[in-house]
Amino acid sequence: MIRTLTFALTVALGLMALAAAAGPAAAAVVTETVVYEHDGVTLEGYLAHDDAVTGRRPGILVVHQWMGLTDNERMRAEMLAAQGYVAFAGDIYGQGIRPASRQEAQAEAGKYYGDRDLFRGRLQAGLAQLKAQPLVDPSRTAAIGYCFGGGGVLELARSGAPVTGVVSFHGSLDTPRPAAAGEVQARVLVCHGAVDPYVPAEDVQGFVAEMEAAGVDYQLVMYAGAVHAFTQKEAGDDPAAGAAYQARADRRSWQHLQAFLAGLFE
Amino acid sequence: MIRTLTFALTVALGLMALAAAAGPAAAAVVTETVVYEHDGVTLEGYLAHDDAVTGRRPGILVVHQWMGLTDNERMRAEMLAAQGYVAFAGDIYGQGIRPASRQEAQAEAGKYYGDRDLFRGRLQAGLAQLKAQPLVDPSRTAAIGYCFGGGGVLELARSGAPVTGVVSFHGSLDTPRPAAAGEVQARVLVCHGAVDPYVPAEDVQGFVAEMEAAGVDYQLVMYAGAVHAFTQKEAGDDPAAGAAYQARADRRSWQHLQAFLAGLFE
Numbered sequence: 001m002i003r004t005l006t007f008a009l010t011v012a013l014g015l016m017a018l019a020a021a022a023g024p025a026a027a028a029v030v031t032e033t034v035v036y037e038h039d040g041v042t043l044e045g046y047l048a049h050d051d052a053v054t055g056r057r058p059g060i061l062v063v064h065q066w067m068g069l070t071d072n073e074r075m076r077a078e079m080l081a082a083q084g085y086v087a088f089a090g091d092i093y094g095q096g097i098r099p100a101s102r103q104e105a106q107a108e109a110g111k112y113y114g115d116r117d118l119f120r121g122r123l124q125a126g127l128a129q130l131k132a133q134p135l136v137d138p139s140r141t142a143a144i145g146y147c148f149g150g151g152g153v154l155e156l157a158r159s160g161a162p163v164t165g166v167v168s169f170h171g172s173l174d175t176p177r178p179a180a181a182g183e184v185q186a187r188v189l190v191c192h193g194a195v196d197p198y199v200p201a202e203d204v205q206g207f208v209a210e211m212e213a214a215g216v217d218y219q220l221v222m223y224a225g226a227v228h229a230f231t232q233k234e235a236g237d238d239p240a241a242g243a244a245y246q247a248r249a250d251r252r253s254w255q256h257l258q259a260f261l262a263g264l265f266e
Numbered sequence: 267m268i269r270t271l272t273f274a275l276t277v278a279l280g281l282m283a284l285a286a287a288a289g290p291a292a293a294a295v296v297t298e299t300v301v302y303e304h305d306g307v308t309l310e311g312y313l314a315h316d317d318a319v320t321g322r323r324p325g326i327l328v329v330h331q332w333m334g335l336t337d338n339e340r341m342r343a344e345m346l347a348a349q350g351y352v353a354f355a356g357d358i359y360g361q362g363i364r365p366a367s368r369q370e371a372q373a374e375a376g377k378y379y380g381d382r383d384l385f386r387g388r389l390q391a392g393l394a395q396l397k398a399q400p401l402v403d404p405s406r407t408a409a410i411g412y413c414f415g416g417g418g419v420l421e422l423a424r425s426g427a428p429v430t431g432v433v434s435f436h437g438s439l440d441t442p443r444p445a446a447a448g449e450v451q452a453r454v455l456v457c458h459g460a461v462d463p464y465v466p467a468e469d470v471q472g473f474v475a476e477m478e479a480a481g482v483d484y485q486l487v488m489y490a491g492a493v494h495a496f497t498q499k500e501a502g503d504d505p506a507a508g509a510a511y512q513a514r515a516d517r518r519s520w521q522h523l524q525a526f527l528a529g530l531f532e
Contacts, residue, residue: 195474201470208461208467212461212491216490217514218460220460221485222488224483224484225481248483255525259525
């Protein structure tokens with residue numbers, strides 16, 4: 001691992017209220033670009049922690065949507081850091097590979113949907129990078145992901161990776177490689193838009209059947225009126241488009257995430 | 267309303283930890299049998315509040331499963347009281363009508379499933395009784411229910427009753443009288459056993475479609491491995507029977523209830 005480039009001190013004023021819950025002196029979220037590698041490919045992630053919190057703490061991997069690592073994942077990493085976690089926004093695509101259009105995103109994401117070994121390898125590399133951080137307690141980790149990354153963290157769980165829990169936000173639920181009985185170590189939370197046209201009811205049923213057959217400890221929450229990408233402001237506000245931001249579902253799913261993480265690490 | 271019979275002071279020691287969260291001096295849950303009436307029929311409910319909490323507070327109606335009002339609902343009312351609510355376990359069947367067998371329960375519940383006007387009337391009578399309590403803020407109420415009562419509180423919501431929220435635990439989701447657009451005032455939380463054979467996936471889909479068409483603010487949570495009656499210890503521990511207690515889903519759904527209520531009344 002090479003640490004490089006910027007060492008940014010982000011005083012996340014907007015997060016101070018959240019930070020206060022984690023510790024009275026918490027206010028300063030420190031962030032850092034982390035360059036790492038998987039199978040000869042250079043990846044560039046983003047690490048965040050609160051320097052007012054001392055000692056090793058649970059670590060959370062954040063996996064990006066199909067546009068690659070963007071400000072969205074950096075924001076989530078900072079929000080998690082302000083709550084006392086070490087958060088690492090991983091990179092699946094590779095350093096500098098940031099699709100500029102939906103078409104490019106579809107093509108890039110398709111590489112990983114079409115090669116689950118590669119997808120799982122990249123996800124596991126992100127998890128390993130997180131666990132290697134000196135402030136992370138490697139026995140207490142979770143992975144969260146959005147859309148492409150939501151399907152990704154479920155894929156990470158299916159791979160049997162040593163992660164305490166995973167949380168998918170509007171991720172795809174199907175897979176060509178279903179979980180095998182007893183192999184999933186992670187507890188699973190799925191935050192699902194109840195009317196997501198990209199993840200229809202039959203996919204929910206298939207997922208439930210897969211998880212039950214594999215004996216996985218999962219929960220799935222459906223949010224009213226929510227379609228694909230409901231946590232992503234860039235998705236606009238027209239549910240008829242099939243993908244749209246919804247503030248209510250965004251807020252509630254974040255609360256469900258927090259309760260889930262607290263339960264994982266209690 | 268006639269207040270009668272026993273005035274029981276229940277020092278709910280087991281709930282002290284919960285009570286502590288509601289107020290430092292909270293420890294004494296006071297309970298009372300309440301006899302009331304609907305359409306000429308005498309009903310007998312059970313009221314609970316914490317006398318260390320002062321002033322008007324949100325009120326929660328608790329609606330029983332198909333065996334009628336039992337220790338289960340009294341326990342839930344006391345748990346809610348210990349958290350600072352006024353809780354009222356209502357009576358749908360009538361004073362003294364407490365089925366002694368599954369067959370009797372099926373017959374009794376069937377009367378209400380088969381006459382939704384009557385069912386809604388009884389539910390509304392319970393809500394009115396709750397709102398009439400001097401310690402209840404009638405503008406802040408919720409109704410929770412189990413199995414038969416879970417279907418019941420959804421029916422109460424569909425009726426357009428003035429209740430802030432309803433929560434169904436392993437309740438039926440279908441109805442012969444779907445909600446009409448804009449008529450449901452309550453926010454809805456459904457706590458659903460993911461493999462409940464009495465409430466199959468098509469009922470979940472039908473419910474989602476109904477709620478979406480009616481513009482209801484709902485959430486639905488599925489719990490892994492949970493079948494019907496997952497909060498009821500009397501249901502035994504064999505999921506293959508179709509109804510069984512599951513401690514994990516019981517605990518999590520209670521946490522989801524608490525977060526939902528907090529959100530309603532914040």
